[in-house]
Amino acid sequence: MVQQDPAPRSDWIVEVAGVDKSFAGVHALRGVDFHLRPGEVHALIGENGAGKSTLIKVMTGVYRPDAGHVRFAGEDRAFRNPLEAQAAGISTIYQEVNLVPLMSVARNLCLGREPRRFGLVDVRAMNRLAAEALRRYGVDVDVTRPLGSLGLGAQQMVALARAVQIDARVVVMDEPTSSLEPREVETLFSVIRDLRRQGIAVVYVSHRLDELYAICDRVTVMRDGAVVHTGEMAGLERLKLISLMLGREMSTVRAKGATAFGAEQHERREGVPALRATGLTVRHRVHGVDVDIHRGEVVGLGGLLGAGRSETAKAITGALATDGGAVEVDGAVLARRSPAAAIKAGVVMLAEDRKTEGILPNLSVRENISLALLPRLARAGVVSQAKQDEVVRFFMERLRIKASGPDQKVSDLSGGNQQKVLLARWLCLDPKVLLLDEPTRGIDVGAKAEVQALIDELAEQGLGVLLISSDLEELIEGSDRIVVLKDGRAVGHLQGEDVTERAVLDTLASADDEADGEAGTEAQAEPEPAEPEAEPEARADNGPGQGRPSDPAVTKEEPR
Amino acid sequence: MSPSALRPATAPAGAAPDAAQPAALRERLASHIQRRGALAVLVLMVAIASATSDTFPTWSNISSILGNNAFVWLLALGMTFVILTGGIDLSVGSLYALGGVLGAYGAHAGGTWLAIVLPLAVGAVWGSVQGLLVSRAGMAPFIVTLAGLLGARGLLQALTDEGATTYLVPPGAAFRSLGEGTWTPVLIVAALFVLGALLLTRTRFGATVTALGGNESAATLMGLPVARTKVLVYVLSATLAAAAGALGSARLGSGVTTIGVGYELTAIASVVIGGTLLTGGSGSIGGTASGVLVLAVIHNLIDHYFSQYGSAFTDTVNGAFLAVVVLAQTLLSRTRQTD
Numbered sequence: 075m076v077q078q079d080p081a082p083r084s085d086w087i088v089e090v091a092g093v094d095k096s097f098a099g100v101h102a103l104r105g106v107d108f109h110l111r112p113g114e115v116h117a118l119i120g121e122n123g124a125g126k127s128t129l130i131k132v133m134t135g136v137y138r139p140d141a142g143h144v145r146f147a148g149e150d151r152a153f154r155n156p157l158e159a160q161a162a163g164i165s166t167i168y169q170e171v172n173l174v175p176l177m178s179v180a181r182n183l184c185l186g187r188e189p190r191r192f193g194l195v196d197v198r199a200m201n202r203l204a205a206e207a208l209r210r211y212g213v214d215v216d217v218t219r220p221l222g223s224l225g226l227g228a229q230q231m232v233a234l235a236r237a238v239q240i241d242a243r244v245v246v247m248d249e250p251t252s253s254l255e256p257r258e259v260e261t262l263f264s265v266i267r268d269l270r271r272q273g274i275a276v277v278y279v280s281h282r283l284d285e286l287y288a289i290c291d292r293v294t295v296m297r298d299g300a301v302v303h304t305g306e307m308a309g310l311e312r313l314k315l316i317s318l319m320l321g322r323e324m325s326t327v328r329a330k331g332a333t334a335f336g337a338e339q340h341e342r343r344e345g346v347p348a349l350r351a352t353g354l355t356v357r358h359r360v361h362g363v364d365v366d367i368h369r370g371e372v373v374g375l376g377g378l379l380g381a382g383r384s385e386t387a388k389a390i391t392g393a394l395a396t397d398g399g400a401v402e403v404d405g406a407v408l409a410r411r412s413p414a415a416a417i418k419a420g421v422v423m424l425a426e427d428r429k430t431e432g433i434l435p436n437l438s439v440r441e442n443i444s445l446a447l448l449p450r451l452a453r454a455g456v457v458s459q460a461k462q463d464e465v466v467r468f469f470m471e472r473l474r475i476k477a478s479g480p481d482q483k484v485s486d487l488s489g490g491n492q493q494k495v496l497l498a499r500w501l502c503l504d505p506k507v508l509l510l511d512e513p514t515r516g517i518d519v520g521a522k523a524e525v526q527a528l529i530d531e532l533a534e535q536g537l538g539v540l541l542i543s544s545d546l547e548e549l550i551e552g553s554d555r556i557v558v559l560k561d562g563r564a565v566g567h568l569q570g571e572d573v574t575e576r577a578v579l580d581t582l583a584s585a586d587d588e589a590d591g592e593a594g595t596e597a598q599a600e601p602e603p604a605e606p607e608a609e610p611e612a613r614a615d616n617g618p619g620q621g622r623p624s625d626p627a628v629t630k631e632e633p634r
Numbered sequence: 635m636s637p638s639a640l641r642p643a644t645a646p647a648g649a650a651p652d653a654a655q656p657a658a659l660r661e662r663l664a665s666h667i668q669r670r671g672a673l674a675v676l677v678l679m680v681a682i683a684s685a686t687s688d689t690f691p692t693w694s695n696i697s698s699i700l701g702n703n704a705f706v707w708l709l710a711l712g713m714t715f716v717i718l719t720g721g722i723d724l725s726v727g728s729l730y731a732l733g734g735v736l737g738a739y740g741a742h743a744g745g746t747w748l749a750i751v752l753p754l755a756v757g758a759v760w761g762s763v764q765g766l767l768v769s770r771a772g773m774a775p776f777i778v779t780l781a782g783l784l785g786a787r788g789l790l791q792a793l794t795d796e797g798a799t800t801y802l803v804p805p806g807a808a809f810r811s812l813g814e815g816t817w818t819p820v821l822i823v824a825a826l827f828v829l830g831a832l833l834l835t836r837t838r839f840g841a842t843v844t845a846l847g848g849n850e851s852a853a854t855l856m857g858l859p860v861a862r863t864k865v866l867v868y869v870l871s872a873t874l875a876a877a878a879g880a881l882g883s884a885r886l887g888s889g890v891t892t893i894g895v896g897y898e899l900t901a902i903a904s905v906v907i908g909g910t911l912l913t914g915g916s917g918s919i920g921g922t923a924s925g926v927l928v929l930a931v932i933h934n935l936i937d938h939y940f941s942q943y944g945s946a947f948t949d950t951v952n953g954a955f956l957a958v959v960v961l962a963q964t965l966l967s968r969t970r971q972t973d
Contacts, residue, residue: 157858174849174853175848
C-alpha cells in the first residue's frame with residue numbers, strides 16, 4: 075500500500091532525523107532519529123521526561139523542531155499545526171481524552187469535517203455516520219447525548235474512532251489504556267490489529283510492559299531526550315527493556331525486585347499510635363472504619379476502586395465531612411475537623427489527583443513547595459526569602475526534583491517531578507503522619523522507584539504512613555500491615571506473613587457475599603459509575619486471551 | 635469485540651445496574667431545564683401577566699414591547715456567540731450608540747446605502763481589532779472590550795462635538811422605513827435570530843464556537859481554526875451591535891449619543907437567563923431569544939405595576955431575578971457534574 079507513492083525515497087512512512095528541541099534552555103530532544111514503517115505497531119517508551127511526548131508533538135505539528143527534519147511518506151514536511159498533520163494523515167489520541175464533554179458524541183466525532191448539504195451541516199447524516207463508525211469499535215450509544223455522559227473508556231473509544239476516521243496513515247496513541255478497563259483494552263487491541271492489517275502505522279506509548287509485548291512489533295526506547303534503542307519487540311528481554319529505560323545495570327534491576335521497597339518490615343515504634351481513627355463514617359461512602367498508624371510503619375489501605383479508600387483518607391484529614399468517628403493524633407483527640415487543623419496536628423495528605431487537588435500549575439517550584447510552610451516561616455506576617463530558599467533547595471536536592479531551578483513553573487515539569495514537588499510540600503512541614511493516595515499513579519518507572527524508596531526511608535525515620543495504591547504489588551511490598559476495605563467497610567486486617575496478594579484477594583472474595591446487597595447504592599455514589607458487566611459471551615468474543623495488564627496474575631510475571 | 639462491552643453506565647440498557655437510571659433521568663431533566671428553562675419562565679410570565687392585567691394582553695402593549703426593544707435584542711444575539719467561546723463583549727452598548735450616530739450621519743450625508751454600510755463597516759473593523767487582541771495577543775476579553783466600551787464612547791463624543799451636534803435622519807428617507815412600526819423591526823430581528831441559530835447549529839463555524847468554549851485545548855488539538863473563530867465572534871458581535879444602533883436611529887430619526895449605557899449588561903443577562911453557560915461551551919440562540927423576551931416582559935410588568943416607585947425598582951427586581959436564574963443554573967450544572 076505504500077508503493078502507490080511516486081518514487082518513495084524509503085519505505086518509511088514517518089522518518090524523524092536528527093531532531094533537536096529545547097524549551098527555556100532545557101533540552102527535551104537531542105538528535106532524535108525515529109522511523110516508522112507502514113503497518114507496524116511501534117512502541118515508544120521511556121520514563122516521564124524522556125522526551126516521548128515532545129517527539130510525538132514534533133511529529134504531529136504541535137511543536138516545530140529547532141533542528142533536524144521530519145519526513146512523511148518520503149517528503150520533507152514541517153507541519154505548522156495539528157491540522158496540517160491531520161490533513162496529511164497523522165492523527166493522535168492523547169493521554170487525557172481531548173474532546174469536548176458538553177457537545178454530543180456525534181459532534182465530537184465529526185468536529186471540523188461534518189457532512190454538509192446545501193452548505194449546512196447535515197445533522198441527520200452526521201448522527202448516522204457517527205453511530206456507524208462507533209459500532210465498528212464496539213460502542214453502541216445514543217450519539218446525540220453529550221460526550222461527558224459516557225464512561226471514560228467509551229470516551230476513549232470515541233477519540234480513537236475520530237482519529238482513525240480521517241483516512242489516517244499513522245495513528246499516534248499516547249497511553250491509550252490508562253483509563254480503560256481490561257476488556258476495553260481487548261477491544262482497543264483488536265482495533266489496533268485491524269489498523270495493522272490495513273497498513274496503518276501505529277505509534278503506541280505506554281508504561282505497561284505487558285501491553286507492549288502483547289501488541290507491538292518494534293520498540294524505540296528514549297532516555298533524557300535521546301533514543302537509546304530501536305529494535306524488534308520479540309526477543310527483547312523484559313529486564314533488558316527496563317534497564318534500557320532506566321539506564322541502569324541489569325543486575326541492579328534484578329536485585330531490586332518489582333518495586334523499590336525494601337524487603338524487611340519497618341521497625342514499628344510501640345506505644346500510643348501516631349494516628350488513631352475510630353468509627354469513621356461518611357454517608358454512603360464509609361461505614362465505621364477504624365485505622366491506627368504507629369510511628370515508623372506503613373499501613374496499606376487495600377480494596378477495589380470505589381471501596382472508600384480515598385474517602386477514608388479524606389475523612390481522616392477532615393477534607394470530607396464525616397457523619398461520625400473520631401481522630402486522635404498522639405493520643406489527643408482532634409476537636410476541630412478540617413485540613414488546616416489536621417496539618418497543624420501533623421497529619422498531611424498527598425491527594426490522588428495532583429492536577430486538580432495538588433499543584434498550582436502557574437506558580438514556580440519554589441512557591442509550590444513552600445506554600446503550606448509559609449505560615450510557619452513568617453515572622454509577623456513577613457516571610458524570610460532566605461529561609462524559604464533554604465528549605466526549597468534542601469528538598470529539591472533531597473527528592474532529586476529535576477527542574478532548571480526553583481523558579482521554573484511547575485506545569486513544565488514531568489508528572490513524576492510534579493509528584494515529588496507535592497511530596498516536598500508536605501514533608502517540609504515535618505509531619506507525624508503522611509497519608510498517600512496513589513502516590514505513584516501516572517508517573518514513570520524511574521520516578522516510581524524513587525518515590526517508593528522515599529516512602530520506605532521516611533517510615534524508617536519514624537513517620538507513620540498510610541498508603542493507598544491500586545497497584546497491588548506496590549501495596550503488598552510497601553506495607554507492613556494492610557487494612558482491606560470493601561464497600562466502605564474494613565473487611566480484613568492483614569499483618570506480617572499474611573501480607574500477600576493471595577490474602578488480599580481472598581479477603582476481598584470472602585467478603586463478597588455480605589456486601590452484595592449494598593452494590594446498587596454504592597454504584598450511584600461513585601463519581602465514575604462502574605461500567606455494567608458485559609454479558610458472559612462478550613468475553614468469549616474477545617479472542618485468545620491476551621495478558622490483562624491490570625490482572626495481578628500477569629504482573630506477577632515481572633522479573634524479580 | 636462485543637457491542638455491549640463499552641456501553642456507558644448511564645445508558646438505559648438491560649445490562650445497566652438499576653441504580654444508574656434515575657441518575658440518567660435526573661441529568662437529562664437538568665439539561666432540559668437548563669436549555670428550555672427560559673422558555674418555560676416566559677410562558678409562565680405571559681400567562682400570569684395576561685390573567686392579572688387588563689392592559690398586558692392588548693395589541694398596543696405587545697407591539698410597544700416588541701417594536702421598541704427588538705433592535706436591542708441583536709446585542710444579545712452577538713453576545714451569545716462570544717459567551718459560547720468563553721469570552722465576553724462589554725463594548726456592545728457603546729457600539730450600539732456609535733452605530734446609531736453613524737447611521738444617522740450616513741442617512742444625512744449619503745442616503746440609505748451609506749447609512750447601512752458605514753455602521754456595519756465600522757462595527758466589523760472595531761470587532762476585528764478586539765478579536766485580534768483577544769486571540770492573537772492573548773489579552774483578556776474583559777479588558778479588551780472594556781477598552782472598546784470606553785473607546786467607542788469617546789469616538790462618539792468626538793464625532794458629535796460632545797453631543798452638541800445631532801445628526802438627523804432626513805424625514806421621508808427610505809432608511810426610516812426600516813425602523814417603523816412593529817412588524818418591520820420584529821421581522822428583521824427574527825430573521826437575524828434564525829440565521830444566527832443556523833450559523834450556530836448547522837455550520838462548522840458554529841460547531842467550532844461551541845467546541846472552543848467547551849475545551850479550547852481539545853479544539854486546538856483537533857485541528858479546528860481556533861484563532862480565526864475567536865476573531866470572528868467578536869466581529870460578529872460588534873457588527874450586530876453597530877447594525878442594531880443604526881436600525882435604532884432609523885426608528886428614532888436621529889443618532890442619540892446618550893443611549894446604550896449598560897446595554898451590554900442587559901445583553902449578558904439575557905444570554906445567561908437563556909441558559910448559555912457563562913463559562914462557554916453550552917447554549918443556544920433559542921434560549922437567548924427566550925431570555926430577551928423574559929426580560930422585556932418583566933420590564934413591562936414592573937413598569938405597569940410599580941411605576942409609582944420609579945425606575946430604580948425595575949433594576950432591583952431585574953438584578954434579583956438574574957441572581958435567582960444564575961443560582962438555579964449553578965445548582966443544575968452541579969447536579970449534572972456529580973451524577
